[in-house]
Amino acid sequence: MWEKRSQPASTSYFFRQSYVDLGNIIKYAWRNNANKASEYGGHISNCFDEHGLWGIFQALFYIFATISMYVFGSIICAVISTLHIAALLTFNFAVYLFALTLRLFEQIYISIHKIFGACPYCKNHYKIPVYICSCGAEHTYLVPGKYGIVKRKCNCGRKMPTSVLTGRAKLRAKCPECGHLLDNSLGVQEAVPICVPVIGGPSVGKTCYITAVMKEMIEKVAPQTGISIQFYNQSNEIACKKMISLYNMGALQDKTSDLNPAAYNFFINNGKNGPQKLFYFYDIAGEAFTTSEALTTQKQYEYSHGFIFMVDPLSIPRVREKYGTDAMYDLYAASTADINETFDSFMRNLSTISGLSSKELSKIACAIVVNKIDAYDLSAKIGQKAIEKMLLLEENKKYTLETMMDMQVKQYLNSNGMSNFVKNVAMCFKHTRFYAVSSLGHIKNGQVFESNMVLAPFAWIVSRVDGDMRTVFKQYYEK
Ligand SMILES: Nc1nc2c(ncn2[C@@H]2O[C@H](COP(=O)(O)OP(=O)(O)O)[C@@H](O)[C@H]2O)c(=O)[nH]1
Ligand SMILES: [Mg+2]
Ligand SMILES: [Zn+2]
Ligand SMILES: [Zn+2]
Secondary structure: OOOOOOOOEOOOHHHOHHHHHHHHHHHHHHHHHHHHHHHHHHHHHHHHHHHHHHHHHHHHHHHHHHHHHHHHHHHHHHHHHHHHHHHHHHHHHHHHHHHHHHHHHHHHHHHHHOOOEEOOOOOOEEOOOEEEOOOOOEEOOOOOEOOEOOEEEEOOOOEEEOOHHHOHHHOEEEOOOOOOEOOOOOOOOOOEEEEEEEEOOOOOOHHHHHHHHHHHHHHHHHHHHOOEEEEOOHHHHHHHHHHHHHHHOOOOOOOOOOOOOEEEEEEEEOOOOOOOEEEEEEEOOHHHHOOHHHHHHHHHHHHOOEEEEEEOHHHOHHHHHHHOOOOOHHHHOOOOOOHHHHHHHHHHHHHHHHOOOHHHHOOOEEEEEEOOOOOOOHHHHHOHHHHHHHHOOHHHOOOOHHHHHHHHHHHHHHHOOOHHHHHHHHHHOOOEEEEEOEOOOOOOOOOOOOOEOOHHHHHHHHHHHOHHHHHHHHHHHHO
């Protein structure tokens, strides 16, 4: 029940020293009693030697005193020892109960808010990080228990809070799996992670998409809803701001060459009390689907809250047949990866890595995002404006923009020879939504990029798993 791992801290009084003290007190009382009894006993023989009849009286007195000491003294000692033991046990039991209650409260708090750790470096997830005292000592399991209930005393003498409810998350910490220090801009170690990987073959537009979503979150959602967005650390902030400033100039980021996916990690605070929300927006390099060694770098699949699977419509064979000979075609940097193969490979990786059954996996939401709809006639067919026009028709009144778009995108894919893909998605995931977006708005022509519909899939996934964020996005869309 208590700590299995030994900790660099002294054991709490109630878990050890109180019993040692009790033992000593009882031992002392009994010894004292026995000493007194034998002291009286020692007087008996002396009485006969010196005092005659008076001596006999005295001897009788000492015999009586010795016997009483042994009998009544022992009884009193026994009663007092028993009372002492009972009092200590009762008190300690109350202390243990308090510790357990605190542990229980914390467990409830953690599970209500869905707090867990996800290492931004090795991607492993864990329940509690290794906390580090200012002296450098590492506490692998800092919880209320035998080393302290509300606080624990490190071997160096410093006190450390033992619970998220009492400020534990503000201490320095490191990942229990890879040992990387988890220093971050907020100095918060236990937060509510919201993990959304963006998946798709090379050049479908994942990096452009993430940039466009981050731009909208920072430049529009945050000022309009009052949430504050803070990057996990400086290198994350620099990387993301650089991408956004390139985007604002109509320029593009170099390709993701690293197999290890980049993650855009940021905290969102909506001004309410409660744990911080830490977003992990993963940009998974397309090459990761074609090489098996990349499997180990995708541990974040184990705890994803939803997937964004990106599709480049220009890589659909029938669409490519239609436009492939066009002089402009190359400017869209069409992905050459086969959509079905990428999806199959993603599903294979997903079940291998997560260890979840296909039934469990099917409960995770999956948005299918058809990108680059600024190309050719795509936006006229499935783009936001076209859908809004359809919604004006009487027979479509029952649909929302997103449900109508979902139907139209599926229909577009079906009519372009992609019905197997559409079926496959429906077989693998219970909660899906198809979107048509443009991450850039137009091909690179020196003008500022302008995205369309990029936030909707992200907001749909996040709103499904987080009530506070649902309110934030609702407020944003209602403005
Ligand atoms: N016209 C247009 N081109 C896009 C769009 N999104 C991406 N691209 C193009 O696709 C290329 C690859 O995008 P990128 O985000 O790097 O793909 P990734 O490999 O999936 O990360 C970019 O260099 C752009 O030329 C879009 O919405 N519209
Ligand atoms: Mg990329
Ligand atoms: Zn210490
Ligand atoms: Zn780690």
